[in-house]
Each structure stands twice: as structure tokens, then as C-alpha cells.
């Protein structure tokens with residue numbers, strides 16, 4: 001990547017890029033949601049489209065000289081429709097996933113209406129939603145959870161839907177490793193007359209590639225972020241399906257209005273161009289191959305972790321994501337120790353979580369970036385081996401019942417981990433593996 005101008009004009013900011021790029025190259029990124037945008041996407045992002053104002057939608061602007069911007073937006077929409085068959089309408093302007101979800105709720109509900117979604121503590125998203133989300137000021141949230149085996153509790157979804165008659169039901173999760181049950185949710189939504197919103201932010205690349213069932217025949221509205229498994233820029237798309245249009249032909253218009261002028265101003269045209277580029281890439285055979293390999297890698301990692309004694313939520317993975325138990329309240333120790341060893345992932349609650357979300361008992365990880373770097377099943381075996389070594393290395397640190405004891409244990413742990421030679425050795429091995437699979441070369 002060439003940042004020669006910045007290097008000359010602002011060496012301080014240039015240095016941030018150098019350091020962050022080096023960090024990404026030398027560490028194994030497994031944090032779910034993180035992916036790698038191609039250099040073409042990055043080039044689109046730094047294009048002069050960032051200079052242009054274009055309030056409105058293609059062919060309906062309030063500013064002059066938007067003919068080329070219109071072409072960009074229309075191309076992004078056309079490619080979205082190719083990538084997601086059955087889509088009849090796509091809005092490519094949302095700045096990101098959170099405003100996109102809010103725009104959908106805003107279009108489909110009136111203040112005081114009820115929505116039904118997965119609880120945040122059980123892997124829903126803030127915007128699906130939680131009391132700290134602004135949506136909660138306007139709409140009522142009813143939340144379902146997981147069964148002890150880690151599957152979505154569909155019986156509870158149906159009972160709550162019948163009882164509360166939500167206007168919107170959301171099917172979309174942040175730590176669910178099994179197939180999203182779109183058909184079951186559609187049946188329940190139809191039974192109670194609710195709209196079904198599929199938030200496929202985590203799995204949209206898989207959906208495009210056929211590595212996961214498409215929500216299109218089931219959902220009324222589909223929302224996806226564009227920066228996760230679509231490998232695009234930060235952004236989001238709201239898409240509507242034939243099902244929705246049959247219900248209410250005006251809803252697509254309501255949705256557009258809800259994005260602009262409802263909650264957003266001028267579109268970020270450089271971002272729209274980069275979305276078009278990412279969607280162009282998503283239509284290639286290489287993209288499809290990537291996601292099938294990503295799932296194969298996740299399954300190998302799951303297999304290896306299980307053989308090392310880790311328990312997986314819902315017993316397995318059908319996707320690119322895994323959630324492993326690491327012992328009561330020990331997610332913090334494990335994620336921090338892995339961090340020191342050069343492997344970045346999240347601590348996460350597990351089904352039947354015995355502790356609070358601040359001291360959860362699991363770790364959440366995914367395989368897309370490792371796969372994008374060219375790693376395959378044999379590398380997944382090595383990664384699982386390192387995870388087991390780290391797990392064993394910190395086995396003396398356990399969850400304590402009182403806050404004071406926990407603080408002391410964490411202090412002891414941090415001292416131990418900082419100077420630990422085994423962890424340092426693993427970090428060096430991780431770095432050497434990463435350098436064999438560069439990101440941007």
C-alpha cells in the first residue's frame with residue numbers, strides 16, 4: 001500500500017497506519033466481525049467521491065453534478081440484487097449496521113410498538129435490542145433466549161410472539177454457530193402477523209456464496225453490514241424481498257425515507273463506491289470458494305478444539321464461528337492470555353452462563369481472516385494446539401466469588417502472563433506463521 005503523500009505531510013498519522021498494518025500482519029485475528037477489505041475496496045474509499053454532496057437518492061438529488069454518483073449508487077444496487085436473488089429493493093446508503101437497524105424499526109413501527117429479538121446477554125445485538133440502545137426509548141423490547149444446549153429456544157420465541165404480538169421479529173445473532181433458523185422464524189412471524197427482519201451481518205458472505213441458507217424466501221426485510229463477511233467498507237444495506245412488497249407495496253419507499261431524511265443526511269459516496277466494488281468481488285467464484293473454505297476451516301478448528309477437551313456451544317459449528325467454554329468465569333483469563341500469545345478473539349457468555357457477562361465463561365472466535373490469508377485445515381490444527389497450550393499454561397487461575405478476590409486474581413494473572421516464557425514463545429511462533437500468510441502482499 002502506498003501512502004506517500006501522508007508520509008510527507010503528516011508523518012505522525014502515517015505512522016499510525018504503519019503500526020496498525022504491522023499489528024494486523026503479525027497477529028492472528030479471530031475476533032468475530034473482523035474481516036479484510038481488498039486493496040480495491042480501500043482504493044475506492046480514498047477516492048475523491050468523498051468530496052461530493054448528493055442529498056437524496058439516484059436520479060432524485062437536491063444538488064447538481066450527481067450524474068456519476070447516481071451511476072455508482074445504481075451499480076451498487078444492481079450488484080446487491082445479483083448477489084442476493086429475490087431482492088426487489090436495496091438501500092445502500094446506511095452509514096453502518098446500527099443506524100440501518102434503527103431505520104428499519106423506524107419504518108415498520110410507531111413509538112410504543114413491540115419488537116421481539118434475542119437478548120444481548122445471549123448473543124443478540126445491542127440494536128435488537130437492549131435498554132441502553134436509543135431504540136428502547138421509542139419501542140418496547142421483548143427478548144427470547146437460548147436453550148441450555150445452546151440452540152435458539154424456538155418454543156419461547158413462539159410463546160412470546162403469541163403473547164406480545166410484536167410488530168417486528170428479528171432473526172439475527174452475534175455468537176450463534178449453527179444455521180440461522182429462518183424458516184421457523186418466518187412461520188412464527190406469519191402466525192402473529194409480524195414483519196420478519198433478518199439481520200445477516202455476520203453471515204452475509206456465506207449467504208452470497210451458498211455456504212448458508214438465504215433468508216430471502218423467508219424474511220420481509222434483510223439488513224447486512226458491508227464490512228463483516230462481505231469484505232467491504234464500513235457500511236450497511238437494507239434489502240426488501242418479494243414477500244414484503246406483496247404485503248405492502250409502499251414499504252420500500254417508507255424504508256428509504258426512514259434512512260434519508262429520517263435518520264441520516266448526505267450519503268457517503270466513497271463508501272457507496274466501495275460497497276459496489278465489494279459486491280463486484282462477491283459475485284466472483286473466488287469469493288464463493290473463500291467462504292466454503294472458511295467454513296471448512298471453522299469445522300476443523302471445532303474438531304481440534306473438541307479433541308483437546310473444549311466444549312462447544314450447540315455442540316458444533318455450521319458456519320465460520322465458534323464458541324468454546326473455558327471454565328466458569330475464565331473467559332477473561334483465556335482471551336487475555338491468547339491476546340499476549342498473538343491470537344485475538346473475544347471473551348463471551350456461554351449457554352446457561354453461570355457468571356455475569358463481565359466475567360463470562362467462554363471465548364468466541366471465527367476463521368474468515370485466517371482463511372483470507374490463505375490458511376487451510378492444517379494451520380487450524382496448529383492454532384487449536386496453541387490454544388490448548390495457552391489454556392494449560394494458565395490453569396491455576398480461576399474464577400473467584402467476591403469482587404475483591406477477583407481483582408486480586410486478575411492482578412496476579414497479569415503479572416504472571418506478562419513475563420511468561422511459554423506465552424512469549426507461542427507469540428513468536430504465531431508471528432512466524434502469520435508472516436508466511438501475509439494480508440496485503
Ligand SMILES: Cc1ncc(COP(=O)(O)O)c(C=O)c1O
Pocket residue numbers: 033096097098099101125127172173174199200201202225235
Ligand atoms: C448482528 C449485528 N447487527 C448489527 C450490528 C451493528 O453494526 P455496526 O457496528 O456497523 O453499527 C452488528 C455489529 O457488530 C451486528 O453484529
